[in-house]
Amino acid sequence: xxxxxxxxxxxxxxxxxxxxxxxxxxxxxxxxxxxxxxxxxxxxxxxxxxxxxxxxxxxxxxxxxxxxxxxxxxxxxxxxxxxxxxxxxxxxxxxxxxxxxxxxxxxxxxxxxxxxxxxxxxxxxxxxxxxxxxxxxxxxxxxxxxxxxxxxxxxxxxxxxxxxxxxxxxxxxxxxxxxxxxxxxxxxxxxxxxxxxxxxxxxxxxxxxxxxxxxxxxxxxxxxxxxxxxxxxxxxxxxxxxxxxxxxxxxxxxxxxxxxxxxxxxxxxxxxxxxxxxxxxxxxxxxxxxxxxxxxxxxxxxxxxxxxxxxxxxxx
Amino acid sequence: xxxxxxxxxxxxxxxxxxxxxxxxxxxxxxxxxxxxxxxxxxxxxxxxxxxxxxxxxxxxxxxxxxxxxxxxxxxxxxxxxxxxxxxxxxxxxxxxxxxxxxxxxxxxxxxxxxxxxxxxxxxxxxxxxxxxxxxxxxxxxxxxxxxxxxxxxxxxxxxxxxxxxxxxxxxxxxxxxxxxxxxxxxxxxxxxxxxxxxxxxxxxxxxxxxxxxxxxxxxxxxxxxxxxxxxxxxxxxxxxxxxxxxxxxxxxxxxxxxxxxxxxxxxxxxxxxxxxxxxxxxxxxxxxxxxxxxxxxxxxxxxxxxxxxxxxxxxxxxxxxxxxxxxxxxxxxxxx
Numbered sequence: 001x002x003x004x005x006x007x008x009x010x011x012x013x014x015x016x017x018x019x020x021x022x023x024x025x026x027x028x029x030x031x032x033x034x035x036x037x038x039x040x041x042x043x044x045x046x047x048x049x050x051x052x053x054x055x056x057x058x059x060x061x062x063x064x065x066x067x068x069x070x071x072x073x074x075x076x077x078x079x080x081x082x083x084x085x086x087x088x089x090x091x092x093x094x095x096x097x098x099x100x101x102x103x104x105x106x107x108x109x110x111x112x113x114x115x116x117x118x119x120x121x122x123x124x125x126x127x128x129x130x131x132x133x134x135x136x137x138x139x140x141x142x143x144x145x146x147x148x149x150x151x152x153x154x155x156x157x158x159x160x161x162x163x164x165x166x167x168x169x170x171x172x173x174x175x176x177x178x179x180x181x182x183x184x185x186x187x188x189x190x191x192x193x194x195x196x197x198x199x200x201x202x203x204x205x206x207x208x209x210x211x212x213x214x215x216x217x218x219x220x221x222x223x224x225x226x227x228x229x230x231x232x233x234x235x236x237x238x239x240x241x242x243x244x245x246x247x248x249x250x251x252x253x254x255x256x257x258x259x260x261x262x263x264x265x266x267x268x269x270x271x272x273x274x275x276x277x278x279x280x281x282x283x284x285x286x287x288x289x290x291x292x293x294x295x296x297x298x299x300x301x302x303x304x305x306x307x308x309x310x311x312x313x314x315x316x
Numbered sequence: 317x318x319x320x321x322x323x324x325x326x327x328x329x330x331x332x333x334x335x336x337x338x339x340x341x342x343x344x345x346x347x348x349x350x351x352x353x354x355x356x357x358x359x360x361x362x363x364x365x366x367x368x369x370x371x372x373x374x375x376x377x378x379x380x381x382x383x384x385x386x387x388x389x390x391x392x393x394x395x396x397x398x399x400x401x402x403x404x405x406x407x408x409x410x411x412x413x414x415x416x417x418x419x420x421x422x423x424x425x426x427x428x429x430x431x432x433x434x435x436x437x438x439x440x441x442x443x444x445x446x447x448x449x450x451x452x453x454x455x456x457x458x459x460x461x462x463x464x465x466x467x468x469x470x471x472x473x474x475x476x477x478x479x480x481x482x483x484x485x486x487x488x489x490x491x492x493x494x495x496x497x498x499x500x501x502x503x504x505x506x507x508x509x510x511x512x513x514x515x516x517x518x519x520x521x522x523x524x525x526x527x528x529x530x531x532x533x534x535x536x537x538x539x540x541x542x543x544x545x546x547x548x549x550x551x552x553x554x555x556x557x558x559x560x561x562x563x564x565x566x567x568x569x570x571x572x573x574x575x576x577x578x579x580x581x582x583x584x585x586x587x588x589x590x591x592x593x594x595x596x597x598x599x600x601x602x603x604x605x606x607x608x609x610x611x612x613x614x615x616x617x618x619x620x621x622x623x624x625x626x627x628x629x630x631x632x633x634x635x636x637x638x639x640x641x642x643x644x645x646x647x648x649x650x651x652x
Contacts, residue, residue: 043507044478151595152365181364182534186578186591208507215580215589234585252512254537256579258564266516267509270477 005202006055006170007031011064013047013054020276024050025061026226029301032219034169037196037203039217039234041210041249045271047226048206052172055204056088057081068170086116089163093175095155099147105158106143109133112165132161136191153184160191164199172204177212189216210253214238219307222246225274225282228301232308242310244289281313289314326496326528327353327376330391334371334552336384341600345371347552350626353496353545358522358529360543360560362536362575366596368552369532373498376530377417378407395495413443416489420501422481426473432459432484433469436491443492458487462517479510483517490521497522497529503538515541536575540564548572551597551607554626558633568635570612573649606638614639614647 013025025047032038040048053059055066057073066073073084092098099108109129119125130140136157147155156176163171173192177185189212195201207213213220214234221231222245230243241247248265269286280295281287287294294313301311310316334346346368353359361369374380375387378399392400394414402410419425427435436458437451446454456466462483473481482502489497502518503511519542522529531542539546540560547557548569556569567573574592581587594611597603603610605620612619616639624636639645 043509153595182575182578183364183592184595186580186589189580190589190591210508211580211582214582214585215587238582238585248509252508253582254511254515254535254541255582256536256540256564256576258540258561264512264516266512270479270510 003034004031005034005069006204007065007067007070008055009065009067011051011054011066012062013050013059014062017275022275023226023277024274025054026277027064028223028226028228030221030228030231032170032202032204034202035196035200036219037205037217039213039220040204040206040223041208041213041220042223043208043271045225045274046223047274048223049174051223052090052174052204052206056085056090056172058090086166087169088172089166089168089170090172090174091156091159091163091176094179095152095159096147096179098159099155101147104144104146105129105133105138108147108158109161109165112162116166118166128165129161132164135164135195136161137187151184152180153187156180156188157191160188160195164195167199168201170202170204172206174206175208176205178207178209185212192216210249222249225271225277227282227298228309228311229283230308230310231301232305236305236308240305240308242304242308242315243283243312244287244315245283248288281311324355325352325393326355326357326395327351327530328391328393329376329389331389332372332375332392333388334368334375334380335386337386338384338600343599344602345552345599346375347602349549349552349554351547351554353528353530355495355528356522356526357545358531358543360539360546361530361532361549362534362539362546363549364534364596366551366599367549369549370500371552372549373417373500373530373532376496376498377411377415378402379411409443412439412494413492414494415496415498416492416494418482418485418489418497418499418502421505422478422485423505425485426481428473431470431472432476436469436484436488439488439491454491455487458491459484461490461521462487463513479506479514482506482510482514486514486517486521490525490527493525493527495528497527498532499529500532501534502531504533504535511538518542536564536579548575551599551602553607553623553636555608555637556635557626558630562630562633566633567647567649568629568633568640569637570614570639570647571608573647574611574613576649606636614645 009029011025011028015022015024042048050059054061076084106129109132110125113119113125113128119128138157177188205216217234219233220237222229224245230246241250248267251265267286272285279297281299284290284294291314299311299313301309302316304310304316329351332346332349336343336345363369380387389400433452433455436455440446440451440454456469459466459469464483503514533539543560545559546563547554550571556563556572577590592611597607605622606624609615609619619638624638626634626636628634
């Protein structure tokens with residue numbers, strides 16, 4: 001199946017602050033096919049987490065359309081949205097703060113099942129919890145333990161089991177492995193990949209780690225200050241990056257090998273404030289290829305190669 | 317060791333052991349490690365959470381909280397000076413002056429109610445006995461050195477971003493020109509482009525001031541950028557040590573191999589990750605034999621019986637693995 005599952009159009013999310021409007025997500029559009037993974041990459045404050053949450057309406061978008069299987073979920077009532085969320089789940093970054101410390105694993109995983117009245121019988125619900133625990137590789141004996149008794153990798157498995165309980169179609173993974181050690185990180189990435197193949201899941205994979213996203217995604221979207229600067233199939237993005245920001249990001253990855261000495265592009269300065277932005281390319285203040293006409297407006301996202309979109313005046 | 321080398325020795329540790337005595341049992345955090353570091357060299361201390369990296373650094377600074385921490389050590393010298401026997405008031409002269417530490421989280425390492433200029437000037441007033449005016453002046457110089465305009469000395473930490481705060485922390489650590497700098501995951505909390513800036517800065521400053529450094533990290537990519545030597549820790553022991561080339565290109569220990577295999581390969585995105593199976597052993601109940609044996613792909617009966625000792629494979633390269641009793645043994649890793 002390669003039909004469109006999710007179609008986001010002109011999504012915006014502004015926050016009101018005492019100093020003005022904060023443009024967290026500023027007019028982004030993208031679509032995602034069934035059983036694919038979209039990697040959402042960028043630095044802190046680029047709006048990737050806000051995008052992930054706005055797509056699930058965990059944060060109410062300021063404007064825009066979110067078509068899930070052709071249906072605009074922004075127009076759904078609170079009740080209908082609740083039903084819709086069975087198909088759309090999220091895995092959070094920090095397995096230490098995203099689990100209720102007062103609940104056992106059994107209670108945590110069964111909560112969405114009982115809350116949505118999917119299985120009413122308590123015994124059967126427990127069977128389902130055990131089944132889910134097996135799916136994510138948690139030993140049966142842990143069913144009555146509390147989160148604080150477990151290490152980060154196991155906690156993240158609980159978070160995954162909880163997301164799977166509803167048999168969702170789409171899962172937003174918000175930095176699911178950033179808080180974990182490398183050896184555990186690899187275990188969780190492999191698990192997510194297996195689950196995707198087995199259950200036909202679609203992922204939005206939010207991360208700042210380009211080597212992880214390279215391994216994991218079919219398509220990558222690079223964000224900077226609330227906007228998409230480049231979007232391309234993974235292979236294409238890594239072999240033929242066009243936007244100066246993408247190039248700098250790629251060159252900044254520390255590579256654990258001595259055989260390759262790369263030319264590093266170092267960026268000056270840091271991400272600028274997302275409040276009261278001037279009408280110019282958002283990356284211009286840090287850009288090493290910036291010319292006068294970069295300051296005349298916001299560059300549109302244009303297709304340069306099939307499936308490869310770039311927003312840059314200088315390179316398109 | 318020649319005389320020259322002995323003079324160059326900045327750090328010399330023999331048989332360092334740290335345990336924490338808690339209600340739930342004795343946590344054996346560091347279990348007998350030897351470390352030496354020469355002038356101008358940078359050692360990468362690599363391992364996962366709970367390997368004992370940070371405890372080792374704290375023990376060098378004599379900052380392990382007691383109770384519950386108990387430090388035992390045959391020798392702990394910095395530039396020939398015995399740190400173990402120093403009384404607390406003398407230690408104050410050493411910390412911040414001879415040894416400095418950069419902590420992982422720049423958000424919490426700075427005092428929110430003092431300006432960054434005051435925080436840099438503080439150690440200069442204490443250790444170099446500068447007047448507050450001179451110290452302020454030097455603090456401004458230090459800020460410029462780490463790439464922050466000196467006018468910002470009068471601002472408070474919350475007015476700086478994460479990368480800027482880490483630069484301030486580095487400025488404080490280097491203010492008194494220490495011989496040894498302990499950097500505990502200095503870039504983990506930072507974004508990649510900012511991480512690249514900070515690593516570059518640390519390399520420059522190290523060069524300029526002839527500082528020796530121990531860089532604690534779990535990121536093998538950062539190690540490749542900054543370090544000359546590497547020591548891989550597992551469950552409180554060093555399992556492999558050598559030059560950067562030794563450990564990266566002539567890897568010996570199965571755990572080191574496992575760490576490399578767990579990393580996504582940027583060149584071959586289809587390759588399946590090969591994680592290390594299982595989890596770190598419980599530090600209150602370490603196995604009798606090799607601590608890594610339960611997770612090791614090459615495990616044999618001999619591994620379960622006795623703790624392997626570090627053995628020299630070449631002049632610079634040492635490994636603690638029983639499998640090397642067999643001269644034919646080699647691990648699978650090939651350099652990509």
